[in-house]
Amino acid sequence: MLLVERLCVRYGPLEAVRGVGFALREGEALALIGPNGAGKTSVLRGLLGLARAEGRVVLEGQELKGRSPEALLRLGLVLVPEGRALFPGLSVEDNLLLGGFTRFRRGENLGPDLERVYALFPRLKERRRQLAGTLSGGEQQMLAIGRALMARPRILLLDEPSLGLAPLMVREIYRILAELKRQGVTLLLVEQNAKMALSLADRGLVLEAGEVALEGPAELLRQDRRVVEAYLGLAREVEEG
Secondary structure (H helix, E strand, C coil): CEEEEEEEEEECCEEEEEEEEEEECCCCEEEEECCCCCCHHHHHHHHCCCCEEEEEEEECCEECCCCCHHHHHHHCEEEECCCCCCCCCCEHHHHHHHHCHHHHHCCCCCHHHHHHHHHHCHHHHHCCCCEHHHCCHHHHHHHHHHHHHCCCCCEEEEECCCCCCCHHHHHHHHHHHHHHHHCCCEEEEEECCHHHHHHHCCEEEEEECCEEEEEEEHHHHHHCHHHHHHHHCCHHHHHHC
16 A cells, blocks of 8 residues: 655755665554654654655555645545644634545535544544643544544554553553554554554564664564563563563
């Protein structure tokens, strides 16, 4: 579905990503994990044309290089950004409707999609008239995911969806992501919470200093002592989990 070859991302003279490549199949969940500064978010920015990038990116046979972020959105690459980037002064429902704005301009009915989001996130339905800025952190993350779903993504890209959330809310967010995966949504997930990411993903890539250090089935990576000790510092969690 998505093919990435020799992706390099630069910020001025700084090369943040060096020759990263991977393939993502339809309905699959792929996790990009690794320490801070490894280049995980830069991979997403490079795919979406939000940073200077070189290499080859192909979505269902279509070359994406040179296309605007808006064009990529229409093709179905939809990002849930780190920090959520909500409109705090607008209601929950208005934030959701803005997620489907390009579809609305084409004359599409957003009603069924809105009901689907509310079915996934009953808490958002209860707070549909509440200002987004007054929600808890976990509720804001739900809203950010729901807003992205309003665009009917072919691939949902998530940047640090568990960042800053309490453990109970992290588990709830990942329960919802697992349900989306079960429904056939293709996921590309950037996370520092490697244990949760690899519990959801089919495959994983470990990035280090902008390069792929390890890759393979998620279950094998969860058990790989190099991943646990050298990259993620989760030896105790793996032993207990």
